[in-house]
Amino acid sequence: MDRQLTLMAVHAHPDDECLSTGGVLARYAGEGIRTVLVTCTNGEQGDGPGGVKPGDPGHDDAKVAELRLSELRQSVQHLGIDHLELLGYRDSGMDGWDANKHPDAFTNVPLDVSAGRLAELMERYRPDVVVTYDETGGSGYNHPDHVQAHRITVAAVEATGIPAKFYYTAIPKSAIKRMVELMRESGTGIDFEPGDDFGTPDELVTTVVDVTPFIEHKFKALQSHASQGDSISLLQMPPEAQRAAFSHEAFTRVLSRVKTPDHEVDLFEGLRP
Numbered sequence: 001m002d003r004q005l006t007l008m009a010v011h012a013h014p015d016d017e018c019l020s021t022g023g024v025l026a027r028y029a030g031e032g033i034r035t036v037l038v039t040c041t042n043g044e045q046g047d048g049p050g051g052v053k054p055g056d057p058g059h060d061d062a063k064v065a066e067l068r069l070s071e072l073r074q075s076v077q078h079l080g081i082d083h084l085e086l087l088g089y090r091d092s093g094m095d096g097w098d099a100n101k102h103p104d105a106f107t108n109v110p111l112d113v114s115a116g117r118l119a120e121l122m123e124r125y126r127p128d129v130v131v132t133y134d135e136t137g138g139s140g141y142n143h144p145d146h147v148q149a150h151r152i153t154v155a156a157v158e159a160t161g162i163p164a165k166f167y168y169t170a171i172p173k174s175a176i177k178r179m180v181e182l183m184r185e186s187g188t189g190i191d192f193e194p195g196d197d198f199g200t201p202d203e204l205v206t207t208v209v210d211v212t213p214f215i216e217h218k219f220k221a222l223q224s225h226a227s228q229g230d231s232i233s234l235l236q237m238p239p240e241a242q243r244a245a246f247s248h249e250a251f252t253r254v255l256s257r258v259k260t261p262d263h264e265v266d267l268f269e270g271l272r273p
Ligand SMILES: [Zn+2]
Pocket: 012, 013, 016, 143, 146
């Protein structure tokens, strides 16, 4: 019997799985490929019920974590993900927040400890393909937990030598430009002005996967994270801009132990029997 192919996506917070990898997780799960989502933190520094921001009165870290993990479980169902693995670290918050100093914050856990736990998961699931963020935490995002997710994944991939292919999520600069134009043309007044360092230079993008049939799954997954106002604001975009943002997922291939063309439309290119 053929061994089941496996995709592992490593993300920082509950809700990060949706936008950059929700389509590939849903698509490959639908093809019978085993899908594993590793979420590194509990998202304590997200919005609380009623939109209470971290640091504001009434923001209860434990309650926020509980709510976000239940939202994550719904999202996982919408995307058809087979296995959810929680590393359970504390959300470190954005750069400069007090939460950065918490001893249990993800970024304060020694790398060999957190990467060691991820390596154990790689040993258990033996993923053929692993996906996480680039060294900026994803196309210039620079959230400390995203950068740390990148670091532990690189370390675990190196330590185990298990995945045949390893990718970073990418948002091509050309796609961002198109989005900005669509938003302007829509006349909805929603303005989206990304900084120059946001986005992946197009020449670094090796792989673009069409996930158009799974747009609805991504929507539902994102809607599951209803407590996170910033994330779900994307659901208010005009339909053409939404389609442009949701229909394709792009990646930079950083490792392949199998022969692959320079440009692919499938993360499992070269791995299928
Ligand atoms: Zn995040």
